[in-house]
Amino acid sequence: MSTYDVAVIGSGPGGYVAAIRCAQLGMKTAIIEKYSTLGGTCLNVGCIPSKALLDSSHHYEDALKHFEEHGIDIPGDVKLNFKKMIERKAGVVDQNVKGISFLMDKNKIDVYEGLGSFKDATHINIASEKETKTIEAKNIIIATGSKPGSLPFIDIDKERVITSTEALSLSEVPKHMIVIGGGVIGLELGQVYRRLGAEVSVVEYMDRILPTMDKAQSKELTKVMKKQGVKFYTSHKVSEVTRKGKEVTIKATDKKDKEVTFTGDYCLVSVGRKPFTEGLKAENAGVKINERGQVEVDEHLQTNVDNIYAIGDVVKGAMLAHKAEEEGVFVAETLAGQKPHINYNLIPGVVYTWPEVASVGKTEEQLTEEGVAFKSGQFPMRALGRSRASGDTDGFVKILCDKETDEILGVHMVGARVADLITEAVTAMEFRASAEDISRMSHAHPTYGEAMKEAALAATDNRPIHM
Numbered sequence: 001m002s003t004y005d006v007a008v009i010g011s012g013p014g015g016y017v018a019a020i021r022c023a024q025l026g027m028k029t030a031i032i033e034k035y036s037t038l039g040g041t042c043l044n045v046g047c048i049p050s051k052a053l054l055d056s057s058h059h060y061e062d063a064l065k066h067f068e069e070h071g072i073d074i075p076g077d078v079k080l081n082f083k084k085m086i087e088r089k090a091g092v093v094d095q096n097v098k099g100i101s102f103l104m105d106k107n108k109i110d111v112y113e114g115l116g117s118f119k120d121a122t123h124i125n126i127a128s129e130k131e132t133k134t135i136e137a138k139n140i141i142i143a144t145g146s147k148p149g150s151l152p153f154i155d156i157d158k159e160r161v162i163t164s165t166e167a168l169s170l171s172e173v174p175k176h177m178i179v180i181g182g183g184v185i186g187l188e189l190g191q192v193y194r195r196l197g198a199e200v201s202v203v204e205y206m207d208r209i210l211p212t213m214d215k216a217q218s219k220e221l222t223k224v225m226k227k228q229g230v231k232f233y234t235s236h237k238v239s240e241v242t243r244k245g246k247e248v249t250i251k252a253t254d255k256k257d258k259e260v261t262f263t264g265d266y267c268l269v270s271v272g273r274k275p276f277t278e279g280l281k282a283e284n285a286g287v288k289i290n291e292r293g294q295v296e297v298d299e300h301l302q303t304n305v306d307n308i309y310a311i312g313d314v315v316k317g318a319m320l321a322h323k324a325e326e327e328g329v330f331v332a333e334t335l336a337g338q339k340p341h342i343n344y345n346l347i348p349g350v351v352y353t354w355p356e357v358a359s360v361g362k363t364e365e366q367l368t369e370e371g372v373a374f375k376s377g378q379f380p381m382r383a384l385g386r387s388r389a390s391g392d393t394d395g396f397v398k399i400l401c402d403k404e405t406d407e408i409l410g411v412h413m414v415g416a417r418v419a420d421l422i423t424e425a426v427t428a429m430e431f432r433a434s435a436e437d438i439s440r441m442s443h444a445h446p447t448y449g450e451a452m453k454e455a456a457l458a459a460t461d462n463r464p465i466h467m
C-alpha cells in the first residue's frame with residue numbers, strides 16, 4: 001500500500017493548490033479526483049468556461065453593435081457560429097486542465113483517478129471503474145467542493161430545466177431563458193445568452209439582484225443590464241417549474257402576492273450551490289458534517305479529527321476559487337509547522353458581466369448595520385478620459401472609509417476591467433491604507449484606475465479633480 005504525508009481529496013482550486021504547496025514544503029503528496037480531468041468545478045464547469053463564453057459573446061456583441069461607431073464596417077452580416085463558440089470554450093478548458101496535470105507531474109504529486117472515500121481516519125479507498133485501491137496518509141485534506149443547489153419542487157432535467165453546468169454546453173441559443181436567481185451565475189450566464197440573442201428574464205426572490213453586494217452596485221448593474229435588454233423580476237417567489245416538451249413554465253408570486261407566469265424554452269436554476277460530500281463516507285473517519293452539509297472546521301480549517309482538514313466550497317465561507325486556493329495554502333503551511341493567516345474580510349468578490357462588478361471589505365449596508373461612522377466617496381467612470389476613449393462609460397468606484405481615521409473599510413466598483421482594478425483596493429486595505437494615501441499616489445493616465453484615486457479624493461475631503 002502506498003503511504004503519504006498528505007492525501008488531498010478533490011482537485012479543484014482548493015485541492016490542487018493545497019497539493020502543490022504541500023509538495024513544495026517537502027511532503028509526499030497524493031491527490032484523488034473522481035473525474036478524468038483535474039481542476040474541479042472552476043476549470044471544468046465554472047470560472048474558466050463561463051469566462052470563455054463571456055469573452056466570446058462580448059466580441060460578438062461588439063461586432064454586432066459597437067464596431068460601426070469605431071469606424072469598422074463589416075461587409076455582409078455578422079453571423080454567430082454558436083457551435084464553434086462552444087468548441088472554443090471546450091478548448092480553453094482543455095488547455096487549463098492539462099496545465100494542472102503538468103503541475104502535478106512537475107511537483108511529483110501522485111494523481112489517483114477515482115472516488116475517494118474514508119476507510120478510517122488514515123486510509124482512503126479509491127474506487128475507479130477498473131479497481132479499488134487503498135492508500136494511507138498521515139494527514140488528509142477534504143477539498144470535495146460543491147454542486148448546484150436547487151429548490152425542493154424543481155426537477156432539474158438537465159435538458160430544459162438546467163443548472164450552470166448544462167448552460168455552459170447548450171447546443172442552441174435559447175429563445176427565452178428564464179433565470180431563477182439574480183446572483184453571480186444568473187447574471188453572468190444570463191448576459192451571455194442575452195448577447196447571443198435570447199430573451200432573458202431574471203426572477204429573483206430578494207428585492208434586488210446581487211443582494212449581498214453594495215446596494216449601489218445592484219442599482220447600477222440593474223440599470224445597465226436593463227438597457228442591454230435583460231428583464232428583471234425582483235421580490236418574486238418562484239413556486240412551480242413545469243416542463244412540457246420544449247416549453248418550460250415558471251409560476252411565481254410577486255410582492256403583492258399576485259401570481260405571475262413565465263413561459264420560455266429553457267429555465268436556468270441558479271439559486272446558490274451546496275457543499276458536496278456524497279460518497280466520501282466521512283462517518284468512517286468520524287468527521288463531522290454540519291446541518292448545512294458543510295464539513296465542520298475550526299479557525300485552522302481542522303475538522304474534529306486531528307489529522308483531517310477541509311477547505312474551499314465544502315466548508316463555510318464564500319464559494320470562490322481564490323478563497324479555496326488561500327485555504328489550500330493555509331492548510332499546507334499549517335501542516336509544515338508554519339503560522340499562516342487568511343484575512344477573510346479582504347477576499348474580493350467579482351461578477352464578470354460587462355460592466356464588471358467588484359467588491360472588497362464592508363458594504364455601506366454592513367457598516368450602517370454595525371454602527372460604524374464612515375465617509376463615502378464615489379467617482380463615475382463616465383468622467384474618465386480612458387472610459388470615453390473605449391466607450392465604456394457605465395459604472396463607478398465607491399470608497400468607504402472610517403470617519404475619524406480615514407482608513408479604507410470597503411471598495412465597491414462597477415465598470416470596465418474592475419475585476420483587475422479591485423486588486424489595488426485589496427492591496428491598499430491589506431496595508432491598512434487611508435483614502436488619503438490612495439489619493440496621493442500617482443495613477444497612470446489615462447486608465448480606469450484613475451477612478452480609484454478620484455474616489456479616494458472624494459472620500460477624503462470631497463475634492464475630486466475631474467468632477
Ligand code: FAD
Pocket residue numbers: 009010011012013014015032033034035039040041042043045046047048050114115116117143144145146164165185276278279280311312313314319320321322323324352
Ligand atoms: P471544486 O472546484 O468544486 O472541486 C472539487 C473537486 O472534488 C471536483 O473535481 C470533484 O469531482 C472532486 N470530488 C468530490 N468528491 C470527491 C471524492 N469523494 N473523491 C474524489 N474526488 C472528489 N469562483 C471564482 O472565484 N471566480 C469565478 O469566476 C467563478 N465562476 C464560477 C462560474 C460557475 C458557473 C460556477 C459553477 C462556479 C464559479 N466559481 C467562481 C466558483 C468556483 O468554481 C468554486 O468556488 C471553486 O471551484 C471551489 O473550489 P474547490 O476546490 O473547493 O471545489
Ligand code: NAD
Pocket residue numbers: 151180181182183184185186188203204205206209210211236237238270271272273318319320349350351352
Ligand atoms: P448566488 O448566491 O450568487 O445567487 C443566488 C441568487 O438566487 C441570490 O440572489 C438569491 O437571493 C436568489 N435566490 C435564492 N433562492 C431563490 C428563490 N427561491 N427564488 C428566486 N431567487 C432565489 O448563487 P449562484 O449565482 O448560484 O452561484 C453559486 C456560487 O458560485 C456562488 O457562491 C458564487 O460565489 C459562485 N460563483 C462565483 C462567480 C464569480 O466569482 N464570478 C461566478 C459564478 C459562481
